[in-house]
Amino acid sequence: MFDIEKNIRLLPDRPGVYLHRDKLGHVIYVGKAVNLKNRVTQYFRSQTNMPAKVRAMVANIEEFEYITTDSEMEALILECNLIKKYRPKYNVLLRDDKTYPYIKVTLGEDYPRVLKTRRVLDDGAEYFGPYSDVGAVNETIDLLNRVFLLKRCSAKSFPQNFRPCLNYHIEQCRGICTGEVGREEYRAAIRDVLDFLKGNNRKMLDMLTEKMNICSRELNFEKAAEYRDQIRAVKAIGEKQKVVLGSENDMDIILCAQVRSGTHVIIFYVRNGKLSGRDSFHMDSSDEENRADVIEAFMKQYYTQDMMIPREIAVECELSDRPIIEKWLTEMRGAHVKVYVPQRGDKKKLFDMTKRDVVEMTKMLDDRARSREERRNIVNEELSSVFGHRTMTDENGQEVPVRWRIESYDISNINGVDSVGGMVVFEDGRAQRRDYRKFKIRTVEGADDYSSMQEVIYRRFRRAQKGDAGFSRRPDLIFVDGGLGHIHAVQEVLDAMKEPITVAGMVKDDRHRTRGLIVNEEELDLKSRPVLFRYVTTIQDEVHRFAIGFHHDLRNKSMTKSILDEIPGIGEVRKKALLSAYGSIDGIRNAPVEELAAVEGMNTPAAEKVHAFLQSH
DSSP: OOOHHHHHHEEEEEOOEEEOTTOOOOOOEEESSSSHHHHHHHTTTTTTTOOOOHHHHOOOOOOOOEESSSHHHHHHHHHHHHHHHHHOOOOOOOOOOOGSEEEOOOOOSSSOOOOEOOOOOOOSSSEEEEOHHHHHHHHHHHHHHHTTTTTOOOOOOOTTTTTOOHHHHSSSOHHHTTTOOHHHHHHHHHHHHHHHHHHHHHHHHHHHHHHHHHHHHHTHHHHHHHHHHHHHHHHHSSSSOOSOOOOOOOEEEEEEEEEEEEEEEEEEEEEETTEEEEEEEEEEOOOTTOOOOOOOOOHHOOTTTTOOOOOOOEEOOOOOOHHHHHHHHHHHSSSOOOEOOOOOOHHHHHHHHHHHHHHHHHHHHHHHHHHHHHHHHHHHHHHHHHHOEEEEEEESEEEEOOOOOEEEEEEEEEEEEEEEEEEEETTTTTEEEEGOOOEOOOOOOSSOOOHHHHHHHHHHHHHHHHHHHGOOOOOOOESSSHHHHHHHHHHHHHHHHTOOOEEEEEEEEEOOOOHHHEEEEEEEEEETOOHHHHHHHHHOOOOHHHHHHHHHHHHHHHHOOGGGGSSSTOOHHHHHHHHHHSSSSHHHHOOOOHHHHHHHTTTHHHHHHHHHHHTTO
């Protein structure tokens, strides 16, 4: 099992984020550290002066993991992302993204401004950040406004005889409103601002340092202190945040690590532009396999039709099958997917940081692989003790203990609307995401979980009996999220279809947490079997998440569907423009063709199509 003392010795003297887990594998605390070794070690030394809450947490730590970063700022941002993701029991919940401001340059305006904002919009502006030091952001914006005499007011047009504001009279603004400043002259200043915000701050630092030194020589220490604070603000802004990208795109980063216990693929998840975690996967490959072949094999097995495929996948080396893999992933996602090796910019910096983290991670991969293997063996032994010992034949014809394959099902709906079923698969202690399946309930009206579950089971095994390759592998066990009623409903279908598979029910307590398993009409208390308890909890949480996620996607899609979607040539942009202009379908229906044609993005042929279609429906 996980050796805490051994893994403490492997901790690096670097900044990063650490995650403490309990015996059920739940993340109970996320913290950041300037020095991971020093910070994590403190938890496992003398607890005399620790607060009671920290002592209680340490008593529940079964294992820990960490992710290295290049600075304390990056660790702080990543800590926030992970706290939001896991909601750990012992953290103060919940830090919000609003903690971190951006600097916005309003390039969509004729005379752009430099502002602080906490929201990133698709409005043509350029955003820099996020930054953890809000004071430095305020000081830098103030500095840029004063150095470049930028426009600060929100007015976009200035009628004749417009009176300039106080900033113009105290020489803190160029006076755009006076008409004395040309657009190109002003844009040249904005280009210098952008150059500075992109990290080329040496020119400004030299200028401020020179002014500070002059004031100091003249004994004007108050003014010199102002320049000193401005220099600090400029340097703080110059620290680039690599754990949050400038866009809100989703991206996976895939790296390969070869250690004594074998070859591992590590995948880092970037969601909504934020680095939000990582997973490692042991690959059964020979030493002769090169890294590109291992990554290709992983991608072909990991990504499936039913899982979230991001628009970008960054890999560490060129893949020989990259074009065909891109085409395959694009078809599954329904939108373009790019597979590439990052070469420059923010993504390259983030990629380099994850590579350095993998170097640190290899120190603990062997130990973690052994720990996982031990847990898988215990899970299989526990399942065998509960459901009966079984054997299977390996490639050499020898009998070995069965690696239990479990399918778990759950139904999700709201008052019987958009009812769906989710199926997740776990084998040998691990989720098999490529085998997950989704079902839209077709034959059941209203909120009838038993009948809905029966429909899902019937369709799943009917597909198997018809030879569908995607359903060909049968499970050793079926877990349903529910009690005796759910078990009897499923068993009735299996008996009718002559499918001899054992069914168990995963039951929850009054706080909606896993309580036990119903096996052979009786409830099995799992508290005395902590590893199996953790495994069943993981399965129950996963099938619930999967079914709910599918239901939400379906519901959101139905809510945004419009009769305009049925009109040829009327895409999403025109649909939004029409609804924005008229507010409702009735408003569009009652509008004359000439008005419809005048809406942004429309033309006369498109307006005639819309008018004719709505008049006939």
